Amino acid sequence: MTLATRNAAFGYLLMAPSVLFFVILIAYPLGQTLVISLYHMSTLTRTGEFIGAANYTALLQSGEFWNAFGNTLIWTVGCLALQLGLGVAFALILHGKLFLRPIARALVLFPYLLSTVVAVLVWQWLFNDLYGYLNYLAEEYGVVDGPINWLGQSPNAMISVIVVAAWKQFPFVTIAVLARLQGIPKALYDAAKIDGANAWSRFWDITVPQLKPVLAMVIILRTIWDFKEFDLIFMMTGGGPRSSTETLPLLVYKEVFPKLSMGSGAAIAMIMLAIMLVFFWIYAGQYDREESARTR
C-alpha cells in the first residue's frame, strides 16, 4: 500500500463515526421528509396514502401558508435590520477607547448566550400588562394613558418579538464586526492621516470597505438563522394573536402536532428547505471566495 492510500484509509476511519451519524440521522431523515410530504399522513397512526404533490398545491392555495410566508418575511427583514444597526454601532463603540472596556464587552455580548427561555421569561415580565416595568415607565412619563398591550394585539406582537430577538441576537454581529475591526492594519489609517483625510473620510474610505466582506457573511448567516427561528416566537406568542406572528417554522409545528397532519407539515418543511438552500448556496460561494482570498 502506498503512503497516500494508507493516509486516505486512516482519513476514512476518522470520519466514519460522523459519516455514519450524518447518514442515519440527517441524510435519511431529509429523504423521509420529502417522502412524507407526498403522503396524506396522520401524525398519530403514521400511515397514509400517496397523494403526489397534492400537499404542495393545497398549501400554495391556502391563506394560512401565505400569511406565514409574509410573516416570515417581515420577521426576517425586521430582525436583520435591527441586529445590523445595533450590532455595528456597538462594535464601533467597543472598538474605541472606553472606561472599563472589557466589562462593557462582556455585558454587551451576554444576551447572545442566554437561553431563549430566559430571554422570553424576562421580556414577558417586562411586557406584563399589570405589573410590567415597561408599562409602568410608559404611563409614569405620560407616553400613554392606559397600559400598552405589547403581545396581545397586532401589530404590537410582531414588533415586540422582533425587538426581543434583536436584543438577543445583535451581539453576534458585534463580535464578528469587532473581530474584523481589530484586524484592519493601523498603517492604513496612519497613511490616510498623512494624506490629510479627516476622521469621517477615513471611516468611509477605509473602515467601511474593510468591513464589507464580513458584513456580507453576517447578513447571509443571520438571514438563515432568523428565517428558521422557532423557539423565541413560539414561546413568546405561540404565533398569535390570530396568527399575526405565525411564521413558517411555527406553521410546520402546528400542522404536525395540533392538527396531526404530518404530510402537510413535511411539505412546508420542504419549501423551507428549498428557500434555505438558496441562501446556503450564496453563503458557500461567499465562504469559498473569502477562503481563497485569505490563503492567497
Added chain:
Amino acid sequence: MTGARMLRLGGRICRDVLVWAAIGLISFPLVWMVLTSLKPRIETNGYPPSFLPSSLTLVHYYDLLFRTGFGQLFVNSLFVSLTSTLVAVLFGIAGAYGLVRFRFAARGLMARLVLFAYLLPAVVLLVPLYVIVASIGLNGSLWGLVITDTTFALPFALWLLRAFVAALPPDIEAAAAIDGAGRFAILFEIVIPQALPGILATAVFTFIMAYNEYLYALVFINADQSMTLPPGVLRLVKESYDIDWNLMMAAAVVITMPILLLFALVQRHFGQGLGAGSVKG
C-alpha cells in the same frame, strides 16, 4: 492642565457616560431579572413597582429549588446537554482531524455537507426524527433527546473543530511521523493536546447550544419527570393560575448560572467560537 486638554478630557468623559448609558439599557432586562428574583413578593405586585428592593430575600430561590420540580428539570437538562456534547466533541475531533489532514475523495463535498447540516433548520428534520425516535421506542426518553440534539451538536462541533485543527502547524505532526510515531499516537499526543483550548471552547459552545434547545424537547418529551429546562419551566408558568414572577425570575437566574460560569471560562475564545469559524474577513 491646558484648556484644550481639559476640553478633550471632558469630551471623553461625556462620551463614556453616554456609551455606558447605552450599555445599561442593553443590560437592563438582566438587571431587572436579578432584582425581581431578590425582591419580596409584595414589592413586585404593587404600584408603583419598586426599582431597588427595600429588603433582599432568597425565599424565591428556596421555593424554586424545594417546592417545585425545578431541580429534576435541571438535572435532566445537564444530562442531555453533557451527553450530546460528549458524543459531538468525540466524533467531532476525529472527523475534523480526518477532514483537515487527510486527502481523500469527496473531501470538499464532506466539508460542504457539514456546513449544510450546521445551517439546516431543526423543523426540517422534525417530522422524520419524530418517526425514528418513536420507532426505536425512545419516545419520551432523555436518550431519545440525546440523539436528536446530536443532529445539530455534531455538525456544529465538527465545523468549529475543523477551523481549530486547520490552524495547527502540520510540521510537528510530520516530524513525529518521521520519528516513527504511529497515527493514533500523533492524534492523541500531538494534535489533541495542541488543539485543547479549541476543543474546550467547542465543548462549551456545544453544551450551551444543547442546554438551550427547546423544539425537540417540546415535541419528544411528555412526562414531567423527563422534561428539560426550557419547555419544563414554561410548563411551570402555564400550570400556575397566577404567575409567580419572582419565582420565574429566580428560575431565569439559576438557568443562566451554568452559562455564566462556562462563559467566564472561555471568554478569550469567544470571538472564534461564535463566528463558528465561518465569519472571518
